[in-house]
Amino acid sequence: MSAEMMPELPLGTSAGLLESLSGFVRELRTAGIPVSLTENLDAMEALQHVPIEDRDTFKYALAATMVKNNAHWKTFETVFEVYFSLRGREYHLVEDGDGEAEELIADLLGRRDGEASGSADGLTHEQLAEMLYRALMDGNEAMLRAIARAAVTRYAGMEPGRPVGGTYYLYRTLRQLDLDAVLERMMETARSETHEQLTDLEERLARDEYEARLDALRREIEAEIRRRLVADRGAEAVAKSVRKPLPEDIDFMHASREELVALRKAIAPLTRKLAVRLARKRRHGRKGPLDFRNTVRHSLSYGGVPADPKFRYPRPSKPEIVVIADISGSVAAFARFTLQMVYAISSQFSRVRSFVFIDGIDEVTDYFKGTEDITAAIHRINTEADVIWVDGHSDYGHAFETFWERWGRDINTKTTVLLLGDARNNYHAAQAWVLAEMAKKARHVYWLNPEPRSYWDTGDSIVSQYATHCDGAYECRNLKQLERFVEQLG
Amino acid sequence: MIDNPPSRFESPASVREGLRSVSYLPDEGIASVVYLADRLGKPVLVEGPAGTGKTQLAKSVAETLGARLIRLQCYEGLDESKALYEWNYKKQLLRIQAQRVAEADGGGSWTDIEEDIFSEPFLLTRPLLEAIRADEPVVLLIDEVDRVEVETEALLLEILSDYQVSIPELGTVSATQIPLVFLTSNNTRELSEALKRRCLFLHIDYPDLDREKEIVLTRVPGISESLADQVVRIVRSIRSLELKKAPSVSETLDWARTLLLLGIQSVDAETATDTLHILLKYQSDIDKAAKDLSAASASSTR
Numbered sequence: 001m002s003a004e005m006m007p008e009l010p011l012g013t014s015a016g017l018l019e020s021l022s023g024f025v026r027e028l029r030t031a032g033i034p035v036s037l038t039e040n041l042d043a044m045e046a047l048q049h050v051p052i053e054d055r056d057t058f059k060y061a062l063a064a065t066m067v068k069n070n071a072h073w074k075t076f077e078t079v080f081e082v083y084f085s086l087r088g089r090e091y092h093l094v095e096d097g098d099g100e101a102e103e104l105i106a107d108l109l110g111r112r113d114g115e116a117s118g119s120a121d122g123l124t125h126e127q128l129a130e131m132l133y134r135a136l137m138d139g140n141e142a143m144l145r146a147i148a149r150a151a152v153t154r155y156a157g158m159e160p161g162r163p164v165g166g167t168y169y170l171y172r173t174l175r176q177l178d179l180d181a182v183l184e185r186m187m188e189t190a191r192s193e194t195h196e197q198l199t200d201l202e203e204r205l206a207r208d209e210y211e212a213r214l215d216a217l218r219r220e221i222e223a224e225i226r227r228r229l230v231a232d233r234g235a236e237a238v239a240k241s242v243r244k245p246l247p248e249d250i251d252f253m254h255a256s257r258e259e260l261v262a263l264r265k266a267i268a269p270l271t272r273k274l275a276v277r278l279a280r281k282r283r284h285g286r287k288g289p290l291d292f293r294n295t296v297r298h299s300l301s302y303g304g305v306p307a308d309p310k311f312r313y314p315r316p317s318k319p320e321i322v323v324i325a326d327i328s329g330s331v332a333a334f335a336r337f338t339l340q341m342v343y344a345i346s347s348q349f350s351r352v353r354s355f356v357f358i359d360g361i362d363e364v365t366d367y368f369k370g371t372e373d374i375t376a377a378i379h380r381i382n383t384e385a386d387v388i389w390v391d392g393h394s395d396y397g398h399a400f401e402t403f404w405e406r407w408g409r410d411i412n413t414k415t416t417v418l419l420l421g422d423a424r425n426n427y428h429a430a431q432a433w434v435l436a437e438m439a440k441k442a443r444h445v446y447w448l449n450p451e452p453r454s455y456w457d458t459g460d461s462i463v464s465q466y467a468t469h470c471d472g473a474y475e476c477r478n479l480k481q482l483e484r485f486v487e488q489l490g
Numbered sequence: 491m492i493d494n495p496p497s498r499f500e501s502p503a504s505v506r507e508g509l510r511s512v513s514y515l516p517d518e519g520i521a522s523v524v525y526l527a528d529r530l531g532k533p534v535l536v537e538g539p540a541g542t543g544k545t546q547l548a549k550s551v552a553e554t555l556g557a558r559l560i561r562l563q564c565y566e567g568l569d570e571s572k573a574l575y576e577w578n579y580k581k582q583l584l585r586i587q588a589q590r591v592a593e594a595d596g597g598g599s600w601t602d603i604e605e606d607i608f609s610e611p612f613l614l615t616r617p618l619l620e621a622i623r624a625d626e627p628v629v630l631l632i633d634e635v636d637r638v639e640v641e642t643e644a645l646l647l648e649i650l651s652d653y654q655v656s657i658p659e660l661g662t663v664s665a666t667q668i669p670l671v672f673l674t675s676n677n678t679r680e681l682s683e684a685l686k687r688r689c690l691f692l693h694i695d696y697p698d699l700d701r702e703k704e705i706v707l708t709r710v711p712g713i714s715e716s717l718a719d720q721v722v723r724i725v726r727s728i729r730s731l732e733l734k735k736a737p738s739v740s741e742t743l744d745w746a747r748t749l750l751l752l753g754i755q756s757v758d759a760e761t762a763t764d765t766l767h768i769l770l771k772y773q774s775d776i777d778k779a780a781k782d783l784s785a786a787s788a789s790s791t792r
Contacts, residue, residue: 038687042530046690049529057502060522064690070537070677073693201759201783205723208730212699264732269677276678280566280639375732 020235021047024083027239028066031075032246035066042066058084071247071266082239085227125176128154133182136213137189144213148220151177156225160232163241166225173221179214186210248480252334252450253422260333263479267337270483271344277487278348288312318350319416319443319489324403326421327387328358328394334450334476335420336378341486342418343368343377350414355407356381357399360389363407394424396466397431404434411438416489417445419470423456423463430462435469447473448485498528498555498627498670513708514543514550517701523692524551524670533650533671535635535689540676541738542694545633548672552629557670560624561631562617564638573645574655576614582607608659618646619655622665629670635685636675643682646673650688697739699726705739710746720757721746728769728779737769745769759784 021044028035043065050057059080067076128150135143152158155176156169190206229238245251247266250259294310302308323342325335339354346352353365362385367377389398411417417438439445447470449456449463456463467473476482499505505528506521516524524547527534536544552559562573570576589603615623621630632646648654653665673689675681697705699722706718721742729736737745745768754761763780770776 036683036687042532042690046526046530049526054502056518057522057525060519061526063519064523064526064534064692068535068686068689068691070693199758201724201757201762204727204783205720208727209723212726273677273679 020083023236023239024062024079025066027079027083027236027243028076031079031243032249033067033069033072033075039066039068055084071269074262075244075246078242078244079239081223081226082230082242083235085223085230125154129177129182132177132217133185136182136210136217137186139213141216144217145220148217148224152221152224152228158225158228158232163233163237166222166229166238166242169225170218170222173225174218179217183207183210183214245478248483249478251477252337253330253477255333263333263337266479267340268344270479271341274341274483274487275345275348278345318348320351320414321346321349321353321489322411322415322417322442323352323354324361324399324417324419325354325356326358326394326396326399327356327381327385328392330424331420331422331450332382334448337479338418338420338448338476338482339378339381341482345486353410355403356385356387357396357403358387358389358392359395359398360387361399361402362386393426394421395428396421396423396425396462397429400434401431404437408437408441411441413441413443415442417442419445419447419466420450422449422451422461423447423466424460425462427460430465432465432469435466439469439471444472445470446485448476448482449473450476452477499525501525508554509550512550512553514546515697515701515705515708516547517697520547520692520694523690527670527690530690531653531668533673533689534692535673535675535681535686536692536694537675537677538694539696539736539738541740542696543739544674544694545631547694548629548631548674551670551672552631555627555629555670557627557629558624559629559631560617560621560669561633564632564634564636566637566639568638568642570645572616573618573642574616575619575657576616577608577659578612578614582612585612610660613657613660618649619663621669621671622649622653622655622663624669625666627667627669629672632671632673634676635673636678636681640682643685647684647688650685696729696736699723702726702739702742706743706746709743710750713746713750714755717749717755717757718746721749724757724762724783725769727783731778731782733770733775733778734772735770735775741769 025035025040025043043062046061046065047058050061062080063073063076067073128147131143132147132151134140135147151173152169155173157172158169187203187207187210190210191203226238226242244259247262248270250263252263255263288311291310291312295306295308298308298310299306321342323339325339327335335356342349342352342354352368353363354368355361355363364377364381364385367380367384389395389402419435435445447463447467451461453475455461463473474481474485476485499508502518502521502525505525506516509516509521509524523534526532536547538544548561549559551557585607586603617630621628635643635646648656650671653668654662656662673685696702702722702725703718706713706721707715710718725737725742725745745765748765748768749757749761752761752765762783766776766779766783770779
């Protein structure tokens with residue numbers, strides 16, 4: 001790594017910066033962003049044109065040369081913060097910086113209240129909260145930054161050398177600040193400030209604005225904690241503890257709430273691309289046999305010479321898809337994303353039918369009809385579908401049996417069946433004969449399992465009892481794997 | 491390679507000022523990347539949601555520099571003869587015909603003709619070649635590059651990395667000056683690694699509140715500050731919903747213009763709902779946003 005950076009050493013670059021850069025690139029690659037050698041060299045060249053003290057340009061120079069996919073931007077930003085957060089004047093971590101910040105607060109507080117509030121220690125919890133509230137109302141950014149610092153000093157209780165990512169410190173700080181209450185108070189003020197009643201729309205807009213400010217504050221606190229962690233333990237160690245998977249690598253089964261949001265954002269562009277790709281594949285299929293009629297018709301314009309032979313383009317029949325998904329707790333997210341992806345490209349299939357089950361099974365195809373809003377449909381599934389038979393614990397055997405009784409005759413040679421679930425059957429009867437029958441009638445039967453392959457058939461998982469009858473069983477733990485599978489379907 | 495031309499921009503700040511003077515309001519990222527593209531002589535790949543000013547960026551940069559804008563609109567099935575160059579077949583044919591007549595009177599040999607008909611007068615330049623051969627400053631815009639097939643992308647590679655075009659019959663045409671190149675993509679498919687590697691990457695997202703307000707104020711003359719403020723706030727709220735297609739900047743501008751034309755001073759929920767179809771293009775989105783805006787009070791209890 002260092003060998004690859006050396007020749008492009010920009011003049012006047014300090015050894016420290018160079019070291020940070022090489023660590024930075026290494027961390028980007030570890031996080032999964034593919035930075036090629038050329039791109040690395042480009043970045044070094046770009047930096048020669050950037051005044052180092054111009055932090056924004058510095059950041060965008062690195063981003064523009066090394067990160068070529070917007071889905072990776074967040075990861076880039078985090079790594080950048082970790083490696084370069086201590087650069088730039090206003091970001092310097094002064095030893096007694098915290099005292100300084102509190103002084104600023106005390107200063108402002110004193111000025112406003114008309115009384116000097118003594119030393120930084122004299123600032124009470126209530127005073128800090130009051131300052132926070134005012135700064136938020138005014139949207140005073142410098143002030144908020146100072147408060148963020150003071151709040152971290154006071155509430156986070158950071159212990160040097162502890163190998164944590166900072167989430168815990170963030171949680172502690174935010175709990176003390178109680179931002180929900182602050183928001184309510186701000187809304188109260190907004191309501192009382194206007195003489196008339198706030199209309200719904202105005203209230204909504206005010207709330208959005210305040211929430212945006214609170215978000216900025218949260219980010220500032222997070223950044224402050226990260227800066228201190230870096231100062232304490234060095235960039236490399238912190239980068240390791242804050243490393244998060246890229247959206248396409250997030251595990252469906254263990255996604256946190258934030259990660260689920262990221263997934264939902266990532267899936268839309270992904271499916272759009274997938275649909276385009278499938279449509280093109282269909283259109284640009286290989287040529288078929290000679291179309292005699294068409295060739296003769298065109299030969300007329302060449303005086304009867306068949307100069308322009310025409311061919312029949314084969315139109316491969318679109319498969320009919322039947323999705324049968326387990327929507328019990330742990331695998332619900334997986335079912336959701338798979339359904340969303342299948343429906344987003346439903347134009348590539350002649351028909352899509354969907355069934356969901358826990359221990360009972362219900363058809364939910366109609367929920368997707370007449371609505372373009374897949375999220376709403378999925379919400380209806382979760383609230384309305386009749387999927388509980390006895391106790392609401394997954395029973396694959398019973399669900400499959402019921403399916404076969406009620407809808408089995410609809411499976412025919414055009415049907416591709418997708419079974420989604422972890423096959424954790426709570427030790428109920430497997431009823432694998434259903435799948436054997438199904439495989440005989442259907443064109444294909446696939447099993448998609450959101451669990452890592454090494455967990456299959458451990459505990460109450462009986463996936464291979466089912467998989468033996470399927471045309472294939474696939475591990476589908478993240479969007480990347482799911483996308484790859486769906487592409488070969490179309 | 492060609493020597494770097496005298497730089498067009500002094501610093502990111504001068505890019506910002508230049509673009510502002512033609513009423514394009516760039517953010518930090520845009521200004522920085524355009525500046526670097528100029529300094530490094532590299533093309534910029536601009537990506538982002540539709541209607542955020544990707545194409546306009548190229549146009550505005552051209553306007554700032556007083557350069558000619560050469561535009562190549564990409565589509566499925568775009569090929570060499572539409573993007574690079576083509577031999578003027580009809581003219582060549584006429585030339586051969588003329589030669590035959592001359593030959594009857596004892597004219598030149600076949601090699602003379604061959605050399606003649608594959609020379610510059612018989613060459614039809616298409617946008618890419620034109621941009622390379624231009625003597626005056628040009629800005630090359632390759633629009634919606636994600637629409638061409640992966641194979642066609644390869645056509646662009648020579649131009650983008652070396653600023654030259656190889657024509658088998660003529661030799662290599664190199665640029666006399668490095669043009670600024672912008673490629674835009676709506677991200678309907680993944681572009682090839684080779685293409686991405688040669689470009690600087692710029693993602694233009696929806697602008698933040700302050701910038702969008704400024705854009706509205708600049709682009710919609712006569713709008714009052716308070717109305718502009720309301721407009722961008724409502725748009726921000728709508729964008730936070732889960733929609734098929736979030737309103738773009740150009741739609742924000744259309745909406746602001748409409749409100750101005752209707753003589754509306756201040757937007758209430760009813761006006762907003764009535765004019766939503768300007769911001770949103772899908773019925774399901776309109777329904778959702780209307781429901782959300784009119785039921786705003788419900789959200790306060792969430």
